[in-house]
Amino acid sequence: MSRTTALIAALAATALTTPVLAQNRPTSAASASVAADVAKLRDAALKDEVAYDIIEGITTEVGPRLAGTEAEARARTWSVAKLKALGFKNVRIEPYQMPVWVRGEETAEVVSPFPQKLRLTALGNSGATPPEGLTAEIVYFPSVQDLQAAPEGSLKGKIAFVSNAMVATQDGSSYGTFGLARFAGPNIAATKGAAAIVIRSIGSDHGRGPHAGLTNFAAGVTPIPSAALSTADADNLSRMVARGKPITLKLVLTPRQIGTQESGNVVAEVPGSDPAAGVVLIGGHLDSWDLGTGAIDDGAGIAITAAAAKYFLTGPKPRRTIRVVWFGSEEVGGFGGRAYAEAHGKERHAAAAESDFGADRVWRVETNLPDSAKAAGDRLAAALAPLGIVRGKELAGDGADVGPMMKAGVAAIDLNQSGQRYFDYHHTPEDTLDRIDPAQLSQNVAAWTTMLAVIANAPEEIGAVTPK
Amino acid sequence: MSRTTALIAALAATALTTPVLAQNRPTSAASASVAADVAKLRDAALKDEVAYDIIEGITTEVGPRLAGTEAEARARTWSVAKLKALGFKNVRIEPYQMPVWVRGEETAEVVSPFPQKLRLTALGNSGATPPEGLTAEIVYFPSVQDLQAAPEGSLKGKIAFVSNAMVATQDGSSYGTFGLARFAGPNIAATKGAAAIVIRSIGSDHGRGPHAGLTNFAAGVTPIPSAALSTADADNLSRMVARGKPITLKLVLTPRQIGTQESGNVVAEVPGSDPAAGVVLIGGHLDSWDLGTGAIDDGAGIAITAAAAKYFLTGPKPRRTIRVVWFGSEEVGGFGGRAYAEAHGKERHAAAAESDFGADRVWRVETNLPDSAKAAGDRLAAALAPLGIVRGKELAGDGADVGPMMKAGVAAIDLNQSGQRYFDYHHTPEDTLDRIDPAQLSQNVAAWTTMLAVIANAPEEIGAVTPK
Known part of the structure; x- marks a missing residue:
């Protein structure tokens, strides 16, 4: 779909x-x-x-x-x-x-304050980090609307994290609404100067398998590294956010256009x-x-x-x-x-x-x-x-x-x-x-x-x- | 447990x-x-x-x-x-x-006849493949008892594959019986000259997350690369086996004792x-x-x-x-x-x-x-x-x-x-x-x-x- x-x-x-x-x-x-x-x-x-x-x-x-x-x-x-x-x-x-x-390497870890690996996957059309990875502080957004409301330039050098949690519906329509974090989030983050973006997977599970999927960048916007954390990993990261300390992530994402x-x-x-x-x-x-x-x-x-x-x-x-x-x-x-x-x-x-x-x-x-x-x-x-x-x-x-x-x-x-x-x-x-x-x-x-x-x-x- | x-x-x-x-x-x-x-x-x-x-x-x-x-x-x-x-x-x-x-890299793929990646994880105490991996034909065993019955030397240079599928029980006792494939399988395969062994994860799920766990090798037996495929990947490999053609796997497993x-x-x-x-x-x-x-x-x-x-x-x-x-x-x-x-x-x-x-x-x-x-x-x-x-x-x-x-x-x-x-x-x-x-x-x-x-x-x- x-x-x-x-x-x-x-x-x-x-x-x-x-x-x-x-x-x-x-x-x-x-x-x-x-x-x-x-x-x-x-x-x-x-x-x-x-x-x-x-x-x-x-x-x-x-x-x-x-x-x-x-x-x-x-x-x-x-x-x-x-x-x-x-x-x-x-x-x-x-x-x-x-x-x-095509996909390349994809790994992520919390560097501080609670070091542990996170599971994610690059979104289709994602840009790449340097081969040795990108380390930056995250800026947290509960929804793509909150990301949209961030002041221009406020994300410079940061990794945006959008945690919106999809719920299932009988007719699948919630994919359209919650899915905006994937469809539009990376382009929005890129235009605001973010170094990268990670989103909670667009999915209704509670597992460790991240949900892949396409994103698109507008003409003239340079694609930034963009990835979906598994729902369980995103929820864990949200719990870290709730503790109130700055959180530094390291991302390695090396997809490429062939x-x-x-x-x-x-x-x-x-x-x-x-x-x-x-x-x-x-x-x-x-x-x-x-x-x-x-x-x-x-x-x-x-x-x-x-x-x-x-x-x-x-x-x-x-x-x-x-x-x-x-x-x-x-x-x-x-x-x-x-x-x-x-x-x-x-x-x-x-x-x-x-x-x-x-x-x-x-x-x-x-x-x-x-x-x-x-x-x-x-x-x-x-x-x-x-x-x-x-x-x-x-x-x-x-x-x-x-x-x-x-x-x-x-x-x-x-x-x-x-x-x-x-x-x-x-x-x-x-x-x-x-x-x-x-x-x-x-x-x-x-x-x-x-x-x-x-x-x-x-x-x-x-x-x-x-x-x- | x-x-x-x-x-x-x-x-x-x-x-x-x-x-x-x-x-x-x-x-x-x-x-x-x-x-x-x-x-x-x-x-x-x-x-x-x-x-x-x-x-x-x-x-x-x-x-x-x-x-x-x-x-x-x-x-x-x-x-x-x-x-x-x-x-x-x-x-x-x-x-x-x-x-x-400690764990190292761990990847696997079917090289032929049905190329695709498989998900697995090294068992505790597993030996390592060369860094560039090990490519060999698999020999299929429905159970660890079948592996035990294999003639000495018949596995030389091959990768043993044990597919036994655990079922859950209220009291957990099935872990002991089905778990033998993990506890004892690698040592048995090693003594019969196998280059490596992969087993179906000891688990009652149908997912892609492999089940880690310890194995042990007897004194004097050199540990071979030993890994558990996710239950879904093991079932896929079993379906390939059922088609009757020789199957070649490539394994990269680089754990080490520190x-x-x-x-x-x-x-x-x-x-x-x-x-x-x-x-x-x-x-x-x-x-x-x-x-x-x-x-x-x-x-x-x-x-x-x-x-x-x-x-x-x-x-x-x-x-x-x-x-x-x-x-x-x-x-x-x-x-x-x-x-x-x-x-x-x-x-x-x-x-x-x-x-x-x-x-x-x-x-x-x-x-x-x-x-x-x-x-x-x-x-x-x-x-x-x-x-x-x-x-x-x-x-x-x-x-x-x-x-x-x-x-x-x-x-x-x-x-x-x-x-x-x-x-x-x-x-x-x-x-x-x-x-x-x-x-x-x-x-x-x-x-x-x-x-x-x-x-x-x-x-x-x-x-x-x-x-x-």
Whole structure:
């Protein structure tokens, strides 16, 4: 999940605070009947084992796959072989070029008054300390707003420390609000003359695995060393701050930009019977942060979407072509999604949907369908109800990778997953196969299979919409 | 918790498998009445905040404190100040000398066929690889027994990999059985000519934080590089093994022995009114493994015992002197416990008890009291019952640090804590303040306060016993 998605979710959550009661109104979905073939596919997919096999495979045989590195290239090779073995058609890599940042050494210690090592990780696009490290006093800020309020120049030669503690929410919107410390904090600290910045990881856990993630510096601002302390280490540092003595940290962070490299999207299809009806675009992202093995972010998304599409490789062709895209380099700026839109933006797309929020159960469906296809939305909600999925009242439109297509007017389906656990592991070393709950993963596959059965086969015209 | 304790617990658990039904017999405890002063102290201690404050303090202001290092020395200085501030008498450091092993670099990666980094940590007393690392093929063993069965010389130049997966048990006994892979595996691998050994961490978690811990090599056996993979990394490596291709690992492990250094015990007392009645010896250990901040192992133990003893600093003197010892260098071989026994073995001790199994609730009490004081054991069990503590049928005698005193015939009390969660964090980076549940911690303090109220004030003679 990227910060763009998070910011959109945060805005949506704000908008939702007023009309809560409206959510209790019955919807037309309740009265829609579920076609027998849709129900049959849905219930078969609840026993799915393909998605788990994909996640098990890529985490074991490839592991971490940072965008633009040889590991991501190995992941593309692995993916082509896997998708071909699953029976997909037109399997191919669509390469593109992108700038690449890579991690170096990263250590930290409290020099005084309470000497001990701290665990942290550099943020994407972080600047570097000298190889021998940087030692400076910290200046404490409870929130990024407090950092923003610091007088210009007041941080000169100091290390800013922002301790804001994220809490989990069902819809993931808190990532957008708390995440500002990561998204914007380093740029703010740099403009105020800070030598470096450390933030409390944007995560809802209490562990020692720091949460990686991208930050960006404005044009003309020189990147400063920027890192996320593990939540436990940040809390320890906050307790030291509370004792009232000056605190000196030593940081060694040696990441670097390695210039333009090749990345790419992996594309696979289930050809449809009616080319004029448009493509249904689904997928997740193939790249991962480099600390974990990318199970929930986003091995799950590529696995769920491919496993669902696979059900349409046998039996009658779906009306619409189902195109599964395993996007490259989402984590570091959404390069794959933009490359897809550039290459395929002129093709007719009926709908788009993305899975990039882990593997916990889908709890809500939202759509942004044209009036001509409102009935398909009702049928979808009715077919998903037995999976414990409620229909939301907002317009769909989530997804960093399919975002450019949605913004261009392609109809959108959001199958929202529970966010209660996701940010315990997101971007940490702990994002490994062990975090996948097979039962919840299968519920996801069933939801996506149901969505494809309804939308890819909808007899209605599905044309352009006004984006969310 | 040390391996000695674990092995004893494992043996005890084996012995328990037959007479399970016997545990359902009523005991005399059920009919003993609880003195009002004991109940009052117990219930006051349920609201204790001193223990949490001690753990918060030592994890924040000292952090990791590996035996024999300057960090452990800082911990002793901190402890003396803390115990004096709490009002204890005769607070002092009792130094001794010990050999010290320290960690170096530690990295690992799968070179082929599935290149990726693995997380691991060197075991205490591990040998070192060359600085540039050691690259070799692994030989897989599901258990230490399989390793033991490998033909002599069959491991020459190879890295042994033992994947045995520990499961948690209420009484902690599984540490003894599964822990053999760590306690004995490296020595076995070394005698069979292995270049190195990696084991699955002895832990019940599914995370990326490896579990440190001691191993020992027999006299004449040259230590080989020996490390514990995190449970998640070991499981990943096992999945690679299951694919059937040869697997090459690169290990960099550069720990070293730094010779004899100073360690020490910190001693504090609540003087009793009757010196002839003997000392009640309680405590935990001050040193910790170096990856975490030593909250559950054993910040909890020093905190629980001191917080309980503190209740006897006000009001009438207890009959017996309560001596709280925060032992040094338990983790690396129980040097503090032996030093105490050498220094104090000839003093009269009435009873001994140790807290070294985390901070989760006490679920069982066992005693080894002389016949003259059986009634005190009954009163103790009755007074603990309202805390949800059952009386066990075995003889008490747990504790690496108080073990030498118990073996010499000092009466023993065991207040057993729940082992369901302990080995998720034991010896890992995750052993931090966040793992302490304040409510369960206070239940511990209440149990220990109750024990002191009954035993330190028992009018009965408490003489020597036959050790467990």
